[in-house]
Amino acid sequence: MDHEANMKVVSPEQGGMLASESRRGFLKLAALTGAVAAVSGHRALANGDIGYHAKDLSDDKLVELYRTILKIRWHERTQADQMLTNPDYRGYNHFYAGQEAVATGVCATLRNSGPFDQIDLVYSSHRPSGHAIAKGVDIPKMCAENDFRATGLNGGYAAEMHLSDPSVGFIGADGMIGPAPVIASGSAFAFRARESDQVAVVFAGDGNYAAPHFHSTLNNAKLLDLPLIYVMENNLYHQYAHYSYSCPHKDIADAAAAYGIPSRVVDGQDVLQVYNAAKEAVDRARAGGGPSFIEAKTYRYYNHWGAPGAKAGELGAFGYDPLAITSFRPEREVRAWMQRDPVDIARKILVDWGVLDSARAIEIEAEIKAEIKDAFAWASEQPLCTPEDGLKHVFAEGTVPARQFG
Ligand SMILES: Cc1ncc(C[n+]2csc(CCOP(=O)(O)OP(=O)(O)O)c2C)c(N)n1
Ligand SMILES: [Mg+2]
Known part of the structure; x- marks a missing residue:
């Protein structure tokens, strides 16, 4: 080529x-x-042999990728600051900062709007905010949800770890390590049974390798030729342990080969590398070619959960995390990954290609920062759930008609 x-x-x-x-x-x-x-x-x-699909992206679409990366970044930073400075803020997050290019590059290849039986579905993990934003959820409502507000995306019931929005095909976050890939393959099975060209994507961390669901999902997806794309976000750690403690492979993608599934290892900091691999996988799935596996090498800038070790107004968390027994990763490692920042890489590509000049790129960042600030401000004015709300959706309300199976 x-x-x-x-x-x-x-x-x-x-x-x-x-x-x-x-x-x-x-x-x-x-x-x-x-x-x-x-x-x-x-x-x-x-x-090289993935095919440089990104060459076909319009300037508008390229700018949209940059905007999405920035939305995720400023959502994370703004929420971290809320957690650090606002005693009234109840929300929390497993921050996605550092990994933005993965969700953005993958979701840019998917159908994210339209009738439910035509859009592609994304199954997320316990680190869902980036996946949700990239799939197109309403950000102010997501901010309200994360702060347990009654008008949030899921009525304040879900918060970060059970966030969902079927209207854009974001089936949702999953606090458990393992089940999401299995459930996603169930959707992929339904697509195949209905002869639909929809695809199901599951985002999962390197910690999933050691779960039995990882292996059964890949085996069944291949045996049944399911339109499933397994996106493994290898950010090197699960909680406070390096992935080499629970996985014998340097590239987890090697495991996919054992199940006969085509795989790619990509630089998860470069949105176009992710896009190229995802486009190839989506095209294969839609054409009936079965599952694909993408391993994106990436890194999270904050600690595993919440904002310990972080300072308001600064990106990332360094050094000792009181939730971990030891300081589990060297500060220099965090800083080295920050030198290959997905925002900087995306901006440089757009400027190098003449899609934007640097001044416009900076302006866009200021626009997004303001948009996210407004989203948090709106959310903070929303009504809180009441204790009575806790009983909603637990019992059927009103008269329930008698029903028989069969
Ligand atoms: C079945 C199960 N076991 C343990 C946990 C606790 N837990 C939450 S996140 C996590 C580590 C996940 O690591 P990884 O998959 O690499 O994702 P990352 O946090 O790096 O994004 C663990 C063990 C859980 N949620 N579910
Ligand atoms: Mg991990």
Whole structure:
């Protein structure tokens, strides 16, 4: 494939020529690396043999990717600040900051609006805010939900770990490690049975490898040729343990090969690498080609849960986490990953390609920051759930007609 011919030309007036050249060089190298990997193994680390689908994205769509990454980022930062500074704030989160490009790149390849029997479904994890935003949930209502407000997305019942919005195909968060992939494969089975071209995506962390559900899901998805895309977000840790404690593979994608499932390992910090792999997987699933596995190498900037170790107004958490018995990851490791930040990488691509200039990129970030600030402000004015609300949806209300099975 001639990647160079597909590159956008950046005019010198836009100041992008040098950067564009370096990106071109990178892509050439990536294509070469991919070609080598394709010969030597079942998958590629770079874009090479995935197909550079991102070349077909319109400028508007590229800007939308950047906006989505920023929405997730500022949601996380704003919520962390709320947790650190506002004693009245009840919400909490397993923060997704650092991993934004994964949810964004995957969901950009999906059908996110339309009738329920036509849109693609996303099954999330205990770290759902990024997946939810990328799938298109209403952010103010999500903020209200996370603070247990009665007008939140799920009436204040769900909060972060049970967040859902079927109207956009966000089937929901899941506090348990393991079941979501199984349930997602059930949806994929239904799509196949109905001869629908919908796909089901499950996002799962590296901690899932050790759960039996991981293996049974992959085995059944392959045996039944299900339109399932398993997105493994390998952020190196589950809670406070490195993934090598519970998984013998350096690349968890190697496990997918054992089940006969095509897999890719991508740089989860680069939204276009994620997009390319996801597009390939979605195209395969829609065409009846069965499941795919994507391992995105990524990192979370905050500690496992909440904001311990973080400071208001600053991104990330460093050093000792009082919830962990030991300081489980070196500060330098966190800072090294922050040097490959998904926001910076997305912005650089757009500027290099002449889609935006730096000034406009900064303006967009300010717009998103304000939008998220407004979402939290709206949520904070919403009514709280009452104790009586706790009994809603527990018992059937009114007269229930007698019903027989069969
Ligand atoms: C069945 C089950 N066991 C244990 C837990 C406690 N727990 C919550 S998150 C987590 C680690 C998850 O790690 P990973 O899958 O890598 O996701 P990450 O937190 O890194 O995004 C564990 C063990 C749980 N929620 N469910
Ligand atoms: Mg993890």
